[in-house]
Amino acid sequence: EVQLVESGGGLVQPGGSLRLSCAASGFTFSSYWMSWVRQAPGKGLEWVANIKQDGSEKFYVDSVKGRFSISRDNARNSVHLQMSTLRAEDTAVYYCARITGWYNNDYWGQGTLVTVSS
């Protein structure tokens, strides 16, 4: 059974940093692109970042470029999102999702809440 479990969310002050992690199991992790997608309270889904199977290619939504960094550890079956210079508008539930085919997010984690507030 495919499982994605996010961790690392919490309350952080504006300008602060946070590192999210996603532990994957039930599939050959190194064979799949992975995504982070976020959802602000009461709002819609927003793609944040994608990373290729070997980590050689990474893509980001414009609003997080230069502040967020996606990475992966295929030996530990995990993907991470390092977030810095956080803003109030980064407050959201952050989902880790597997990508199959042409950007189909076929499995999602339960999400981890990040709150940016003083």
Added chain:
Amino acid sequence: NFMLTQPHSVSESPGKTISISCTRSGGSIASNYVQWYQQRPGSSPTTVIHDHNQRPSRVPDRFSGSIDSSSNSASLTISGLKTEDEADYYCQSYDSSNYVVFGGGTKLTVL
């Protein structure tokens, strides 16, 4: 970059058929596959349609997807509406720069 525009909400009675549109601004809807996700309250999204019109095996055949190049839009159609279909629905696509966009979401109410 590009945008995907969806109606904010749609409502219909059980047993009826509805369609949710997703209009692409910037680039051709046919050039990059469209996915549709269902998100029930308090739950993570799940795929109901991928690659324009492909349905995962666990999704009932009441769900179908299509594209219309003349209007540069995609549509999700749900027939024989059930109360369990009440959810938010999001379209998603990408471009040649590997930039991914979600539509703003449509709230489906089954009255």
